[in-house]
Amino acid sequence: MSILQKIKQNIAEAINKAIKKDVVKADDLVYPPNPDFGDLSLPCFELAKNFKKTSVEMVEFLTSKIKLDNVILTTKAIGPYLNFILDKSKLTTEVIEEILSKKQSYGLNKSGNKERVMIEFSNANTHKEYHVGHLRNIFYGDSVAKILSANDYEVIPVSYINDFGIHTAKTIWAYKTFYKEEEAEDKGYFLGKVYARACKELEKNKEAKAEVGLIMKNIESRQGDDYQLWKKTRQWSIDGFDKIYQELKIKFDKIFYESEFINEGLDMVSNFYQKFFLVKSEGAIIANLEKFNLGVLLFLRSDSTALYPVADIPLAIEKFKKYKINKSIYVVDARQSLYLKQLFKVLELLGFKQEMKHLSYEFVKLPDGTMSSRTGNVITYEDLHTQALEKAISEIKKRHIDWSEEKINQVAEKIVIGALKFEMTKISADKVIVFDIEQALRFDGFTSAYLQYTVARINSINKKAQKQKSAKTIDFNNLGESKERQLIMKLAKYPEIVEVAGKNYDPAEIAKYLFELAQEFNDYYHSVQILKAEEEIMEARLALITAIRQVIINGLELLGIEVVEEM
């Protein structure tokens, strides 16, 4: 339990004792909107009803009854709110010492109870490009995985790659027709271009559709030249994804492929046909879920080729059986909400009672419309990354004429990856993002560069302080400025933020908190002297800013963002 949670509990107990009832809970205590009101607050509307008083009377009543203890310094009644002012000197010492001793584990909690959770994200297709839409998915999924781990869940991050759809045949058709034996350096990226070409050409060339169908059949037969070509190009894509995941520093425990599950799924369909819920309708095999208000779900087309649930179901079952998970999370675009409800219902009908959760997020659009690999209206990861890197490098060169190329590149890379991750995770998942590349390449305001800059600034102060530091114990009573007290409260709230972010699967919660913390620090930095203060004050302030640095680093870690020593 965090320090603040303990305090809330103490206050709730003190109130319950005062009114001789057990009605107030720790969570009823909220933070006042203005620090002048106090540190914690109990809105007394509900309580007043219980006691048949007006809320203002209730506050007066409580004020007269409540016993102050060693945490609550004093109370302050403002209208219907009973506010509490905490003993800051004690809080300050406890908070800073906890952060500085726990370091990277400050903020972790045990709420997940080691529950096994599998989270599936970054479900890209081979033989297509990896674009900014995928980035929202992978950053969201990766961050949620990290946040759940911080809440003590045993998280298994996985990805599921569709390598067996008709799109693979289209790409192979275009490759054979227009590119022959061509090979590019970045093969995954190259295939994306080939796919876009395929879609464009197929629109005007109707006869080619039959060729594509033939290629698909050849692939499905798992023998012959087309199949070999499929295998080769599939590997190009997979290598391309690996390279992207490496650049983004994102790891999966396991990557599943549709081609590994499709046969099992087809067997399942024939076993289940006319049992359970699978029926023939208009020539196709469907699951009729109308009585659950979920419409119908197609399994096989009337030409008996497979649709997406065929492989998704055996995969889901493998997750439950082989990985023994309690909860299965799917990070998938909101457009597939109905499909996931159908999938979960089918699994439930098959007897799987484990929790299945669709972690939905809205998609990424471009200013001139929906992103679509078919029309070529996409921003690929590679293009975005290259542009962002150029911008970051030029910004660094403006500031550090003496840096080596290598150092510039290293720092630029971290700034760029941070910027991309932050842009995607700072916005709540239910908002459509209209991706503006200019906006994403900004390094000021509500951005990860602002946070990285704050850390670099603190590093710089600490470096300059090295020689002046003594070994004496620090007296935190020297942190008496109101801005310092606010910073302490902010730092103390961090563990709760991690918990809320976990409960709501919400990285944006972390992003918002970190930005506010950094803003408060930068404001503070401009208003006080640190290195030029008296020795004892200086040491207390150095400890404070080191704690701030630690919390920013910890929070950024949950978003998958690295900091830089200097920038």
Next chain:
RNA sequence: GUCUUCGUAGUGAAACGGAUAUCACGCUUGGCUUCGAACCAAGUAAUCCAGGUUCGAAUCCUGGCGAAGGCACCA
């Protein structure tokens, strides 16, 4: 047609049903011989409309308007 999501300063975003609606960008003004100006300070400007529930609504309910998305052979 039907279901789902979203409508907050010029733009983009925040606000467990709670106190004066917060932040960024933009624009106007000010701050570097000073611990890092990728920074800070001040100013400017907003809850789609109409009802309802509530002590209290940007938030919940109903209806309208607007935008996006789903709804049988695309994933």
